[in-house]
Amino acid sequence: MNDWIEGRVAGKRHWSEALYSLQIEAPLPAFAAGQYIKVALDVDGERVGRPYSLVNAPHEPLLEIYFNEIPEGPLTPKLSELEVGDRIWVSNKASGVFTMDNVVSRRHLWMLATGTALGVYLSILKTAEPWERFERVILVHGARNAGELAYGETIAEIQAAHEGSFSYISALTRDASETSLQGRITNLLENGTLQDVAGIDITADDSHLMLCGNSAMIKDVRAWLEAHGLQRHKRHEPGHYTTEQYH
Ligand SMILES: Cc1cc2nc3c(=O)[nH]c(=O)nc-3n(C[C@H](O)[C@H](O)[C@H](O)COP(=O)(O)OP(=O)(O)OC[C@H]3O[C@@H](n4cnc5c(N)ncnc54)[C@H](O)[C@@H]3O)c2cc1C
Structure with missing residues (x-):
C-alpha cells in the first residue's frame, strides 16, 4: 500500500445537483499546476481509485478536487457522501503532462x-x-x-x-x-x-x-x-x- 497516502477531508462544497468539490489535507510532495492525483476509497474491501486534476495551485496548502457524481460509477457516489473529517486515500505523487x-x-x-x-x-x-x-x-x-x-x-x-x-x-x-x-x-x-x-x-x-x-x-x-x-x-x-x- 506504499502507493497511497492517507488524507482527511478538510472541506466540502456541493455546487449543484451532482457537482462537488472536496478539499483534502494530505502530505503530497510538490507538483506542477495542471497535474492530477489519484483519489481512492475502500469500497467493499477493495481500494477503488480514479484520477482527478488538482484545482488548488501548488502554493496552496489544501489539495482540492472537483467532480461530478456519476450514479452508476463505482467511486463518485461514495466520494460525494464524504464529510469533513473522513479518511480518503491519495496517490503518493501527482502525475501528468498537461502543464x-x-x-x-x-x-x-x-x-x-x-x-x-x-x-x-x-x-x-x-x-x-x-x-x-x-x-x-x-x-x-x-x-x-x-x-x-x-x-x-x-x-x-x-x-x-x-x-x-x-x-x-x-x-x-x-x-x-x-x-x-x-x-x-x-x-x-x-x-x-x-x-x-x-x-x-x-x-x-x-x-x-x-x-x-x-x-x-x-x-x-x-x-x-x-x-x-x-x-x-x-x-x-x-x-x-x-x-x-x-x-
Ligand atoms: C487524467 C484524468 C483526470 C481526471 N480528472 C477529473 C476531474 O478533475 N474531475 C472529474 O469529475 N473527473 C475527472 N476524471 C474522470 C474520473 O477519473 C472518473 O472517471 C470519474 O470521476 C467517474 O468515476 P467513477 O468511478 O464514479 O466512474 P467511472 O467508472 O470512472 O466512469 C463511469 C462513466 O462515467 C463517465 N465519466 C467519467 N468522468 C466523467 C465526467 N467528469 N463527467 C461525465 N462523465 C464522466 C465515464 O466515461 C464512464 O462512462 C479524470 C480522468 C482522467 C483520465
Missing part, C-alpha cells in the same frame, strides 16, 4: 473546458506563469446549465488580478442565459463566435490551445484546429495544442 511545460509561448493562450475540466485551469491560472508568458488568456467553459458554472468567485478573483489580460467565456448547451453563450464549444468555435467574443482570432502564429474534458469536444476541436493548420504539440516537435481527456 505549462508543454505549452508553447505565443501571444494568446486559450483554455477550453467541458464540465469539471474547469478545475485544472484554475490551478494553472493561480500561478504566475501564464501571465508572464502570454498577452491574453481566454478561458472557455462549456456546461449544460447555469447551475454547473461553478467557481464564480475564483474566476472573479482571477479577473480582478489580471484585468485586460483575461477573458472568461461560458457556454451552455441546455439553458439560455444573458451572461453565457448558447451552444457547444465546438460549434461556437466553428462559427467564429468564441473568436468574436474574445476579440481575437485563433491562428498558428499567435495561439496555443489547451483542451480538457470530454472526448467529443476534444475530437471535434482537434479536427477544426488541424483543418486550420494548428498541430498537436509534441515534446520534440513544438505544436499548437495540448489535450487531457477525462472520459
Whole structure:
C-alpha cells in the first residue's frame, strides 16, 4: 500500500445537483499546476481509485478536487457522501503532462473546458506563469446549465488580478442565459463566435490551445484546429495544442 497516502477531508462544497468539490489535507510532495492525483476509497474491501486534476495551485496548502457524481460509477457516489473529517486515500505523487511545460509561448493562450475540466485551469491560472508568458488568456467553459458554472468567485478573483489580460467565456448547451453563450464549444468555435467574443482570432502564429474534458469536444476541436493548420504539440516537435481527456 506504499502507493497511497492517507488524507482527511478538510472541506466540502456541493455546487449543484451532482457537482462537488472536496478539499483534502494530505502530505503530497510538490507538483506542477495542471497535474492530477489519484483519489481512492475502500469500497467493499477493495481500494477503488480514479484520477482527478488538482484545482488548488501548488502554493496552496489544501489539495482540492472537483467532480461530478456519476450514479452508476463505482467511486463518485461514495466520494460525494464524504464529510469533513473522513479518511480518503491519495496517490503518493501527482502525475501528468498537461502543464505549462508543454505549452508553447505565443501571444494568446486559450483554455477550453467541458464540465469539471474547469478545475485544472484554475490551478494553472493561480500561478504566475501564464501571465508572464502570454498577452491574453481566454478561458472557455462549456456546461449544460447555469447551475454547473461553478467557481464564480475564483474566476472573479482571477479577473480582478489580471484585468485586460483575461477573458472568461461560458457556454451552455441546455439553458439560455444573458451572461453565457448558447451552444457547444465546438460549434461556437466553428462559427467564429468564441473568436468574436474574445476579440481575437485563433491562428498558428499567435495561439496555443489547451483542451480538457470530454472526448467529443476534444475530437471535434482537434479536427477544426488541424483543418486550420494548428498541430498537436509534441515534446520534440513544438505544436499548437495540448489535450487531457477525462472520459
Ligand atoms: C487524467 C484524468 C483526470 C481526471 N480528472 C477529473 C476531474 O478533475 N474531475 C472529474 O469529475 N473527473 C475527472 N476524471 C474522470 C474520473 O477519473 C472518473 O472517471 C470519474 O470521476 C467517474 O468515476 P467513477 O468511478 O464514479 O466512474 P467511472 O467508472 O470512472 O466512469 C463511469 C462513466 O462515467 C463517465 N465519466 C467519467 N468522468 C466523467 C465526467 N467528469 N463527467 C461525465 N462523465 C464522466 C465515464 O466515461 C464512464 O462512462 C479524470 C480522468 C482522467 C483520465
